Amino acid sequence: MAGDETRDDTADPIRAARGAGQPPRAKRFYKQAAAGPVEGGHGVLLDGRPVRTPSRAVLAVPSAKLAEALAAEWASQGEFIEPMSMPLTRLVNSALDGVAARTGETADEIVKYAGSDLLFYRADGPASLIARQAAHWDPVLDFMRERHGARFMLSEGIRFVEQPQNSVAAVRAALPEDPLRLAALASMTALAGSALLAIAVWQGALDEEAAWTAAHVDEDHQIELWGADAEASARREARRREFVAAAALLRHLA
Structure with missing residues (x-):
């Protein structure tokens, strides 16, 4: 099965x-x-x-x-x-058998991602990448501020920046309690490297394809410079199917 x-x-x-x-x-x-x-x-x-x-x-x-x-x-x-051709079934199985008994721990793991979210760490160059990150990521940060009152600090490069505790708490408060939605958000968070993108999809601020593109701004910039690797592209497509399935689960529960 x-x-x-x-x-x-x-x-x-x-x-x-x-x-x-x-x-x-x-x-x-x-x-x-x-x-x-x-x-x-x-x-x-x-x-x-x-x-x-x-x-x-x-x-x-x-x-x-x-x-x-x-x-x-x-x-x-x-x-x-x-x-592996049944990502929705696998996700629902995991929600019912695993996440249902560990909703608090699953939510905590999502919040950990939010503490060092992909969207906070910006390139210091070139200008084209800086602009692309801003175009895809700033609207999500605006959404989190306007919808949830969560303001986040940005950093250039990989230098860790501590986020305001009330903003991290706002992410925790925004998460659902039911295991199906929580499982979908956990999956999307891990696949995208961003809890904020996952929440934005769930709450209708982005569709899944826009969120997936936003999650790969840096990677796509590198591909434009150096070309794509076939194996890496296949792995990315497999992850994209999982991401789309998780978004579909949220949509079917709406």
């Missing part, structure tokens, strides 16, 4: 939220996958039987739209079930 993992990834809440690792592949054992009612909410039915999480709990979510998106992942499988 997608998301089955023998290692205890729940020891790391961010890793658990991302459904990290390569789960085992199994041969497809069902003909039809469809969304439907299950104990505790909406779920995925494989030939009428509910999908279960790796811990053997019934996979149940509060949104019919989310259940439909999950069912679409299962329906799209071929002869073998390819877990």
